[in-house]
Amino acid sequence: MKQFDCIIVDDDEIDRLSVLAYAKRFLSLKIVGVFETAEKALLFLESNSVSIAFLDIQLQSASGIELRQKALTIPVCVFISSHPENAAETYELQTLDFLVKPFNFVRFEHMMKRVEEFMEVRKKASLFDASIGGDAVYVKSGYDQIKVKMHEILYLEALKNYTILVTESKRHCVLTNLGEILQNDKFNSFIRIHKSFAVQKQYIQKISTQEIELNSGASIPVGRSYKANINVLL
Secondary structure, eight states: OOOEEEEEEOSOHHHHHHHHHHHTTOTTEEEEEEESSHHHHHHHHTTOOOSEEEEESSOSSSOHHHHHHTOTTSSEEEEEESOGGGHHHHGGGOOSEEEESSOOHHHHHHHHHHHHHHHHHHHTGGGEEEEEETTEEEEEETTEEEEEEGGGOOEEEEETTEEEEEOSSOEEEESSOHHHHHTSGGGTTEEEEETTEEEEGGGEEEEOSSEEEETTSOEEEOOGGGHHHHHHHO
């Protein structure tokens, strides 16, 4: 299994050790640095490259956001914070996920699935493309094209500059961001409910202030900035 070098930056010792303990449970992660300040992390990055950074936002002196601004070449950044209101700002810095303290291992595991999926998509980026025709999306994989019927797509999930087309049986990756996909008329049956998610309206089973449940059983989070979209459905 390929391992990805990662660093952890958090000025709270308990939180730092918690992330470290969770990270050690994944064979795909190789922890190469654990730091309590952004300055120490940047000094390490001057002579080392990493694939993943777990960054607390509220650090002594320079913040995790300032650290990320100076280290945008790191492919995956996951921010960790006690303040969910900071999430919007971090997504302008190519953030893959945002963990709100305190979080449990189940949430960390969900984040890791996204990380591993993103790394796999990134590796195969040149092999994927998407074209629209009729009532289907044609996902290009190598020399083949896989036909995915529009009504089979339950929801769309953003993965940085990629989008996952989720059906009941498979997740298809395309090298197109979610915003661009939703501008296409073929996707007018989808409604964006989160920065990272859009769902097909006809598959919505239940709506709450925090999430939407689809008739497939999937639960999709509702972003605060997209609650107005949800109100249209009520």
